[in-house]
Amino acid sequence: MDIEHLTKHQIILLTLLVSFVTSIATGIVTVSLMDVAPVSVTRTINQIVERTVENVVPAVSAPASKAQGAAVVTKETTVVVKDEDLTAASIAAAQKAIVRIISKNDPTMLVARGVVVDMKGIVLSDRGALEPLGTLNFEAILPSGDKVPAVMRMPTGSSTVAVLDLDVSTSSGKYSAIKLADQSKLRLGASVIRIGGTGADTVGVGVIAKLPDAHFNLIEASVLSSTPGSIIITSFGDLVGIVTAASALYGADFYTLATSP
Structure with missing residues (x-):
C-alpha cells in the first residue's frame, strides 16, 4: 500500500496504531530493566502513611430547651512519604536522643555512645565498655554539646546493656527520648x-x-x-x-x- 494514497481517516488510524505499539514496547523494556536492576534501586518505593485527624466542631443549633453539644468529625487523609525522606527524618529525630559517654579523668576519650530512652534522662549504653574503667561516674555530651554528669546504675543480672541516669538539673542542654x-x-x-x-x-x-x-x-x-x-x-x-x-x-x-x- 502506498502511504501517499491513504485517506485522512487511515492516516489517523495508522498513527494511533504506531503509538499503541510504541507504548507497549516501552512498557516491556521498562519491566525488563526493573527485573535486572540492583536491589538498592528497586527499593526506592514510596511508602503510604495513613493518618487520622480529629476535629471538634460545634453541633447543629438545638432548641433552647436542649443542651448544646459538640460532634467529633474523623477525617482520614493519606500522605505519600518517599523512603529517602522518611530515612532522613528518622535519622534527624534519633540524633536528638544520642549522647556520648566520656571519662571524667580524660574528657577527650570517648568511652561509648548512649541513647536516651526516657525524658527523665535514662540512657542505654554498652556495659562492657564502661565497667573496665572501674567507676560508675561519667560525663555525657548532649546533642546540644553540653556536658552533664552521668551515673551508671549498679549492673543487675547478666544484661550487657548499661543504664545511666543523667543529671540535667544544672544544664539547659536539650535532648529527646527515642x-x-x-x-x-x-x-x-x-x-x-x-x-x-x-x-x-x-x-x-x-x-x-x-x-x-x-x-x-x-x-x-x-x-x-x-x-x-x-x-x-x-x-x-x-x-x-x-x-x-x-x-x-x-x-x-x-x-x-x-x-x-
Missing part, C-alpha cells in the same frame, strides 16, 4: 538504619538478617558497626538494638536488643 521498637513486629528483611561512629555521626542502611530467639538476645543486621553504644533503628526511628561487648563477640553485624530499663 521510642523502643515493638519487638513482636520485627520482620526479616525489614529496613534498619545504623547510627554510629567514633566522632561525628555516621549512618548506614541495611535490613534485618536474623531475628533473635528465646535464648539469644541478639539481632543480626546487614549493616555493620564496631563502636560501643552504636544503635540500629527502624525506618520510622524506633530503637531496635545497640552494640555491646556481648554482641561484638559474634561480629560487627550483631546488636543487643534494646529493652525498657
Whole structure:
C-alpha cells in the first residue's frame, strides 16, 4: 500500500496504531530493566502513611430547651512519604536522643555512645565498655554539646546493656527520648538504619538478617558497626538494638536488643 494514497481517516488510524505499539514496547523494556536492576534501586518505593485527624466542631443549633453539644468529625487523609525522606527524618529525630559517654579523668576519650530512652534522662549504653574503667561516674555530651554528669546504675543480672541516669538539673542542654521498637513486629528483611561512629555521626542502611530467639538476645543486621553504644533503628526511628561487648563477640553485624530499663 502506498502511504501517499491513504485517506485522512487511515492516516489517523495508522498513527494511533504506531503509538499503541510504541507504548507497549516501552512498557516491556521498562519491566525488563526493573527485573535486572540492583536491589538498592528497586527499593526506592514510596511508602503510604495513613493518618487520622480529629476535629471538634460545634453541633447543629438545638432548641433552647436542649443542651448544646459538640460532634467529633474523623477525617482520614493519606500522605505519600518517599523512603529517602522518611530515612532522613528518622535519622534527624534519633540524633536528638544520642549522647556520648566520656571519662571524667580524660574528657577527650570517648568511652561509648548512649541513647536516651526516657525524658527523665535514662540512657542505654554498652556495659562492657564502661565497667573496665572501674567507676560508675561519667560525663555525657548532649546533642546540644553540653556536658552533664552521668551515673551508671549498679549492673543487675547478666544484661550487657548499661543504664545511666543523667543529671540535667544544672544544664539547659536539650535532648529527646527515642521510642523502643515493638519487638513482636520485627520482620526479616525489614529496613534498619545504623547510627554510629567514633566522632561525628555516621549512618548506614541495611535490613534485618536474623531475628533473635528465646535464648539469644541478639539481632543480626546487614549493616555493620564496631563502636560501643552504636544503635540500629527502624525506618520510622524506633530503637531496635545497640552494640555491646556481648554482641561484638559474634561480629560487627550483631546488636543487643534494646529493652525498657
